[in-house]
Amino acid sequence: MTPDWIAVDWIAVDWGTTRLRTWAMRGTQAVEARASDRGKGALSPAGFEPALLDLVSDWLPASGRIRVIACGMVGARGGWTEAAYRAIPCPPLDPLQAIHAPAIDPRLDVRILPGxxxxxxxxxxxxxxxQIAGFLAENPDFDGTLCLPGTHCKWVRLARGRVVGFRTFLTGELFSLxxxxxxxxxxxxxxxxDATAFxxxxxxxxxxxxxxxxxxxxxxxxxxxxxxxxEQAAGRLSGLLIGAELAAARDLWQGNSTVIIGTAGLAQLYEDLLLAAGAKACQKDGAALVLAGLVAASLALPENT
Amino acid sequence: MTPDWIAVDWIAVDWGTTRLRTWAMRGTQAVEARASDRGKGALSPAGFEPALLDLVSDWLPASGRIRVIACGMVGARGGWTEAAYRAIPCPPLDPLQAIHAPAIDPRLDVRILPGxxxxxxxxxxxxxxxQIAGFLAENPDFDGTLCLPGTHCKWVRLARGRVVGFRTFLTGELFSLxxxxxxxxxxxxxxxxDATAFxxxxxxxxxxxxxxxxxxxxxxxxxxxxxxxxEQAAGRLSGLLIGAELAAARDLWQGNSTVIIGTAGLAQLYEDLLLAAGAKACQKDGAALVLAGLVAASLALPENT
Structure with a gap:
């Protein structure tokens, strides 16, 4: 239970295909975090509000409304409500274009950030x-490339605070299959x-x-x-697939500062190969960036919209 | 039932991962064909003999032994018995190196051709x-490349009746996954x-x-x-994967006569792309080639070995 002397200002939500993650926020600080496996893949549109309430009901005010800012697949077709994509080039977030999601509980004011x-x-x-917005909040002058490995790896070119191009690879999914x-x-x-084989x-x-x-x-x-x-075969397969991805993304990293954002093990594999290929690359832990981006969105939203 | 006035000289068997195909042979002619879905993938080593007998028991002689010549995954590790690979360069078949498979029924004289x-x-x-041996039996002077599309596509360089190199692609399996x-x-x-998208x-x-x-x-x-x-997405995926395969096999087909051996639809896709790329390619139906290869093996085996 949240200590009852801490009022919750707003709720941050990262809602992907397989996971729902929530944070009770006071200003820019998270005072509690909770998660469940009720991702978009496990829910029908009517199931989103109950899945959220199951996690956060004791964070809601006794009266009045609380703002919930959500990102991820919750805004896809078949999600809670569809938040149409914003076309690049553009800054990664425009919270004023967040979409209101319908809620039965009158205390919920849910905004979904578009992809x-x-x-x-x-x-x-x-x-x-x-995540990109979270990175830019800390590095507003960054000009270069972000690499976000995972089931699907995104390569993103940033210039003057805007996303100017990106490319998705199925590498993680290919490895699993x-x-x-x-x-x-x-x-x-x-x-x-095996590392050597990789x-x-x-x-x-x-x-x-x-x-x-x-x-x-x-x-x-x-x-x-x-x-x-x-182990050697697994290393070779991983090396062949990630190496092929890097070769097909060479125009994005060669000559550009490249920051790899992800979990430590996978990001290390990308960094090792990129450095061996002469790239200027480093890692940044991705765990906190979604929340930093949701905070940036909250700060950019006027109080009464 | 086989008409009882037709004696069966020997039995030809193509035993893959998913299918068992058998032919009652009189000399070089098949007088009857039967098949089941009891491929290697569905059988333990002890299950091969019963699976074969279920299909062919009425082809067996009342007394004496009948020769059974088999090819395919039946000779893999975990098959009926392991037939060790023959190392290339070599002719595709050497029936004298066929492996005897253990059988309880005294009428069975089973030989498995090595891969x-x-x-x-x-x-x-x-x-x-x-299949390659069946092709060479009809085209003994062929010097060039065979392409055998399927779940796994094999590209094979032939020269002077010998296999001098080959390369396997997972293209069909990748498409399915x-x-x-x-x-x-x-x-x-x-x-x-869709054909245009492809x-x-x-x-x-x-x-x-x-x-x-x-x-x-x-x-x-x-x-x-x-x-x-x-349909367009399926065509693009098929085109991307087969095109990438052809690009990675270019050293095998460029400047060589290339014969595509397979089922009509899939072979046509390969032929279309190869011809558009300037290759000298044609198709040959693969259905009869395994049997032609088994016949060639039978002819090469002395009667009393």
């Missing part, structure tokens, strides 16, 4: 724009990637754009013929 | 070597590929080795933003 879209080549994001469900599952399964395969895929494609099956054959271990 | 292995880069095949299980399932599902994406992936990787997510975004249809 971003790019017309050519077509691309979209929902949630990452708020290939390691767990393709013929390579017989070789890899749930093995942890580095070698990554360098190979960066140097030869066809390597990732042509070498996938060699992992199975090398296990059958040459005793390649599951 | 082929390549050391560098590591690669293996089981079953395709018999991406269309059916990744985020692209929301856009593609089971839609049939041709454009294939040409793009052939020209730009990074296109397949960088453009996968654009299919989802174009469906959300621009009304790309499931």
């Amino acid at each position: 971003l879209s790019q017309n050519d080549p077509p691309d979209v994001m929902r949630g990452e724009e708020t 290939l390691a767990g469900q393709s013929v390579l599952r017989l070789t890899i399964g749930t093995a942890k990637p 580095a070698r395969a990554g360098a190979l895929a960066l140097a030869d754009p066809h390597a990732a494609n042509a070498q996938l099956f060699t992992l199975r054959a090398a296990a059958l013929l040459q005793g390649l271990t599951p | 082929l292995s390549q050391n560098d880069p590591p690669d293996v095949m089981r079953g395709e070597e018999t 991406l269309a059916g299980q990744s985020v692209l399932r929301l856009t593609i599902g089971t839609a049939k590929p 041709a454009r994406a294939g040409a793009l992936a052939l020209a730009d080795p990074h296109a397949a990787n960088a453009q996968l997510f654009t299919l989802r975004a174009a469906a959300l933003l621009q009304g790309l249809t499931p």
